Amino acid sequence: MLTYTFDEACGTPLYEQLYQNIKRDIALGRLRAGEKLPSKRSLARHLQLGVVTVQNAYAQLAVEGYIEPRERSGYFVAELDESLPPPEPARRPHPAERRREYLLDLKTNRIDAGNFPFSVWSRLMRRTLSERSSLLLDPLPHSGASALREAISGHLRRFRGMSVPPENIIVAAGTDVLYNLIIQLLGHDLTYALEDPGYNKLGLVCRACGAKTAYIPLDSWGMNPRSLEESGARAAHISPAHHYPTGIVMPVSRRRQLLSWAVRCGGYIIEDDYDSEFRFTGRPIETVQSIDTSGRVIYMNTFSKSIAPSIRISYMALPDELMAVFSKKLGFYSCTVPSFEQYTLAQFISGGYFEQHLARMKNHYKALRGQVIAAIDAMPFRRYLTISEQHAGLHFLLRVNSPLSDGDLLACAETLGVRISCLSELTHRPEPRFEHTLIVNYSGVTPEQLERFAGLIRSCEMK
Amino acid sequence: MLTYTFDEACGTPLYEQLYQNIKRDIALGRLRAGEKLPSKRSLARHLQLGVVTVQNAYAQLAVEGYIEPRERSGYFVAELDESLPPPEPARRPHPAERRREYLLDLKTNRIDAGNFPFSVWSRLMRRTLSERSSLLLDPLPHSGASALREAISGHLRRFRGMSVPPENIIVAAGTDVLYNLIIQLLGHDLTYALEDPGYNKLGLVCRACGAKTAYIPLDSWGMNPRSLEESGARAAHISPAHHYPTGIVMPVSRRRQLLSWAVRCGGYIIEDDYDSEFRFTGRPIETVQSIDTSGRVIYMNTFSKSIAPSIRISYMALPDELMAVFSKKLGFYSCTVPSFEQYTLAQFISGGYFEQHLARMKNHYKALRGQVIAAIDAMPFRRYLTISEQHAGLHFLLRVNSPLSDGDLLACAETLGVRISCLSELTHRPEPRFEHTLIVNYSGVTPEQLERFAGLIRSCEMK
Numbered sequence: 001m002l003t004y005t006f007d008e009a010c011g012t013p014l015y016e017q018l019y020q021n022i023k024r025d026i027a028l029g030r031l032r033a034g035e036k037l038p039s040k041r042s043l044a045r046h047l048q049l050g051v052v053t054v055q056n057a058y059a060q061l062a063v064e065g066y067i068e069p070r071e072r073s074g075y076f077v078a079e080l081d082e083s084l085p086p087p088e089p090a091r092r093p094h095p096a097e098r099r100r101e102y103l104l105d106l107k108t109n110r111i112d113a114g115n116f117p118f119s120v121w122s123r124l125m126r127r128t129l130s131e132r133s134s135l136l137l138d139p140l141p142h143s144g145a146s147a148l149r150e151a152i153s154g155h156l157r158r159f160r161g162m163s164v165p166p167e168n169i170i171v172a173a174g175t176d177v178l179y180n181l182i183i184q185l186l187g188h189d190l191t192y193a194l195e196d197p198g199y200n201k202l203g204l205v206c207r208a209c210g211a212k213t214a215y216i217p218l219d220s221w222g223m224n225p226r227s228l229e230e231s232g233a234r235a236a237h238i239s240p241a242h243h244y245p246t247g248i249v250m251p252v253s254r255r256r257q258l259l260s261w262a263v264r265c266g267g268y269i270i271e272d273d274y275d276s277e278f279r280f281t282g283r284p285i286e287t288v289q290s291i292d293t294s295g296r297v298i299y300m301n302t303f304s305k306s307i308a309p310s311i312r313i314s315y316m317a318l319p320d321e322l323m324a325v326f327s328k329k330l331g332f333y334s335c336t337v338p339s340f341e342q343y344t345l346a347q348f349i350s351g352g353y354f355e356q357h358l359a360r361m362k363n364h365y366k367a368l369r370g371q372v373i374a375a376i377d378a379m380p381f382r383r384y385l386t387i388s389e390q391h392a393g394l395h396f397l398l399r400v401n402s403p404l405s406d407g408d409l410l411a412c413a414e415t416l417g418v419r420i421s422c423l424s425e426l427t428h429r430p431e432p433r434f435e436h437t438l439i440v441n442y443s444g445v446t447p448e449q450l451e452r453f454a455g456l457i458r459s460c461e462m463k
Numbered sequence: 464m465l466t467y468t469f470d471e472a473c474g475t476p477l478y479e480q481l482y483q484n485i486k487r488d489i490a491l492g493r494l495r496a497g498e499k500l501p502s503k504r505s506l507a508r509h510l511q512l513g514v515v516t517v518q519n520a521y522a523q524l525a526v527e528g529y530i531e532p533r534e535r536s537g538y539f540v541a542e543l544d545e546s547l548p549p550p551e552p553a554r555r556p557h558p559a560e561r562r563r564e565y566l567l568d569l570k571t572n573r574i575d576a577g578n579f580p581f582s583v584w585s586r587l588m589r590r591t592l593s594e595r596s597s598l599l600l601d602p603l604p605h606s607g608a609s610a611l612r613e614a615i616s617g618h619l620r621r622f623r624g625m626s627v628p629p630e631n632i633i634v635a636a637g638t639d640v641l642y643n644l645i646i647q648l649l650g651h652d653l654t655y656a657l658e659d660p661g662y663n664k665l666g667l668v669c670r671a672c673g674a675k676t677a678y679i680p681l682d683s684w685g686m687n688p689r690s691l692e693e694s695g696a697r698a699a700h701i702s703p704a705h706h707y708p709t710g711i712v713m714p715v716s717r718r719r720q721l722l723s724w725a726v727r728c729g730g731y732i733i734e735d736d737y738d739s740e741f742r743f744t745g746r747p748i749e750t751v752q753s754i755d756t757s758g759r760v761i762y763m764n765t766f767s768k769s770i771a772p773s774i775r776i777s778y779m780a781l782p783d784e785l786m787a788v789f790s791k792k793l794g795f796y797s798c799t800v801p802s803f804e805q806y807t808l809a810q811f812i813s814g815g816y817f818e819q820h821l822a823r824m825k826n827h828y829k830a831l832r833g834q835v836i837a838a839i840d841a842m843p844f845r846r847y848l849t850i851s852e853q854h855a856g857l858h859f860l861l862r863v864n865s866p867l868s869d870g871d872l873l874a875c876a877e878t879l880g881v882r883i884s885c886l887s888e889l890t891h892r893p894e895p896r897f898e899h900t901l902i903v904n905y906s907g908v909t910p911e912q913l914e915r916f917a918g919l920i921r922s923c924e925m926k
Contacts, residue, residue, distance in 0.1 A: 065714020251528020
């Protein structure tokens with residue numbers, strides 16, 4: 001008869017100890033397929049357990065399929081017919097990720113935590129929690145909470161002069177999710193035209209989704225329409241308000257040319273407006289979506305730059321026809337943003353806090369940009385540097401007149417504790433005009449860091 | 464000379480009014496391409512405006528490309544060479560979505576808001592907000608906050624007896640996002656095997672992503688291995704703990720057979736454990752992932768059922784080898800869950816609140832299930848009904864001995880104010896054994912609703 005010892009003090013119920021013991025014996029082949037198990041009553045007597053304990057253990061083994069009840073004859077060990085390979089040696093722990101601390105990080109566009117409107121945001125969070133408590137658990141429409149879509153529609157009207165009905169807005173957990181939805185909406189068989197150079201995460205998403213891409217060179221007005229035409233692409237991703245990294249602001253004539261292309265070939269323009277909130281002179285520039293009269297523009301924007309990346313909310317506005325296709329083809333998807341964040345952000349926008357925050361951040365970035373440029377102006381090797389900027393956005397270009405290769409330039413920067421990227425990293429066609437050009441993403445820089453960096457430069461000079 | 468009237472009281476700056484007026488004249492062709500604009504000074508004098516006002520308007524028009532400065536000769540209207548079609552008639556508003564109120568909704572597995580642990584959750588939210596404030600803005604690893612991945616790893620060890628290192632866990636904004644990631648990880652050229660009948664959202668995602676699917680019939684132990692073998696699929700999605708909607712608990716022999724299939728063909732099992740927290744008798748059943756020694760199982764689960772759908776957090780655990788591929792191929796993706804929710808959930812789990820909540824919900828659902836079954840037992844037409852259930856999960860089947868078609872049965876239910884779905888809706892191969900079977904999703908039912916429903920039935924009877 002099966003004989004096991006039990007530990008009554010260990011906290012594991014007796015039935016579970018029995019279940020584990022029998023299961024191990026089956027796995028090790030001590031109990032063979034087809035073998036009859038002792039009756040519940042006799043095993044209980046033998047092991048000095050209650051019948052219910054044995055019954056529970058048998059029931060669990062039966063439900064998992066280790067043993068089988070046969071009518072009027074008791075329990076039998078089941079056939080575990082296929083042999084599986086033996087377990088692998090224990091996993092080795094992954095090496096911990098090493099993260100270098102930089103004196104100045106000009107590569108990642110981090111947001112300085114000091115600028116996040118914590119007090120307002122947490123007040124709105126608390127209010128959402130108390131006012132919306134049960135609503136928070138209701139399923140949301142796939143395109144997002146209507147309160148948030150209405151707030152975004154209002155913001156676009158006030159801030160960008162755009163007319164976008166809330167029903168055409170889709171809210172998602174970041175730009176990556178939107179890119180995935182767009183590819184599924186327009187199709188994998190399409191070729192997607194991307195700006196070269198450019199911020200090409202869409203290119204990575206296309207590759208991951210199995211869609212084709214065409215890298216279209218830029219001239220001084222943005223994506224070249226002739227190259228676009230020749231590429232055979234049917235969707236073009238552009239950032240006309242302030243191109244990353246060149247900073248080009250696309251003039252209206254080029255915008256209209258690209259729109260005409262979309263109308264002619266039945267294609268779409270994906271207008272990424274991610275950086276448009278931060279223009280330091282003049283009005284914000286009218287979007288392509290605003291001058292589109294044929295429903296060929298997918299407009300998208302994110303709160304990652306304007307509030308914080310960790311908020312994970314982006315949105316897109318689809319033209320009517322595409323919106324209908326979306327609902328039909330992709331309406332089964334659940335919205336990817338938690339209700340809680342959606343209601344909080346809706347209040348943040350419709351309460352006027354978002355536009356206040358943007359105004360404050362615009363001043364902050366304008367001042368910060370000035371300080372960064374002043375720090376560059378004060379550099380001993382200033383005469384080898386040319387700043388190229390358009391009074392907009394959270395980055396500018398710094399051309400370096402130097403015989404050093406881009407790799408060497410980055411290595412030099414690294415030695416000085418500066419993390420920075422260069423234009424040539426973001427191009428698909430190497431060209432001399434893209435070389436020796438650093439991209440200064442300054443949004444995460446603090447005055448203290450600039451101060452320390454200036455000190456370092458001075459000390460280098462003195463040596 | 465250009466002549467416009469200005470409204471100083473309207474709140475729009477004068478330079479913007481001038482900009483709008485000139486832009487409109489260009490759009491309407493009143494100002495033609497190549498036409499010279501008046502000098503800033505003369506236009507300012509003419510319109511009684513400051514020179515700076517005109518200068519700002521011209522600068523904005525120039526930056527948008529409506530006019531061009533030519534050196535030493537002033538500003539000229541730009542060539543807008545392509546003509547775009549005229550604007551469409553105004554958009555018609557979308558019809559408001561009509562949502563019927565049901566007496567009893569047995570179709571959507573809603574969560575009763577009264578059961579959500581609001582006070583603990585909001586306390587943890589507040590704590591997260593105060594303790595983690597600046598951390599909340601830091602970018603997270605693509606697989607999620609390590610605090611959350613550690614908490615999940617601990618929960619899986621304690622609650623499911625699973626050994627999953629935090630480094631192998633990927634957190635995402637819902638199961639849909641995980642499905643998308645899995646398809647991108649394993650490939651679009653693969654065929655995905657799906658349970659038939661089954662909860663086939665993965666099938667919809669496959670279709671949206673352009674991946675092939677094979678619907679594999681179930682026998683009484685779950686997915687049929689011979690059909691799976693013949694399908695040529697290389698990935699099989701199963702829910703062995705408690706299949707939706709049949710309720711089948713897959714015995715260990717079948718689990719091992721499917722694992723052997725995966726080892727033989729180099730395929731993968733996607734184990735969806737979404738409902739496993741709610742077994743009402745016995746221990747939770749061991750996962751396929753736990754008996755896998757060859758790294759062929761992708762385990763996934765969600766907090767949608769166990770906490771609330773609107774929380775939008777799901778996760779998967781990848782075997783070592785796939786995890787390495789994931790990081791290399793898809794590591795560019797940002798994590799889709801806001802930091803705030805991640806840190807709050809991490810505390811909810813590691814503080815023991817999650818397991819407390821599960822225990823409470825298990826009791827709640829067990830009692831609720833009993834009440835629903837009692838209500839069915841009290842029905843006048845009880846003898847035509849057979850309840851089929853496995854003491855597990857948030858649904859059970861109700862077979863109706865009736866000559867009515869499934870469509871008629873649903874229509875009858877609808878007349879009584881009951882929203883319900885039937886098994887035949889979830890099958891791809893019509894078979895008599897799937898007919899006349901209703902799926903009772905009872906998690907959102909309240910005792911009051913049951914009471915009112917019983918009243919309605921009694922009143923029908925009396926007529």
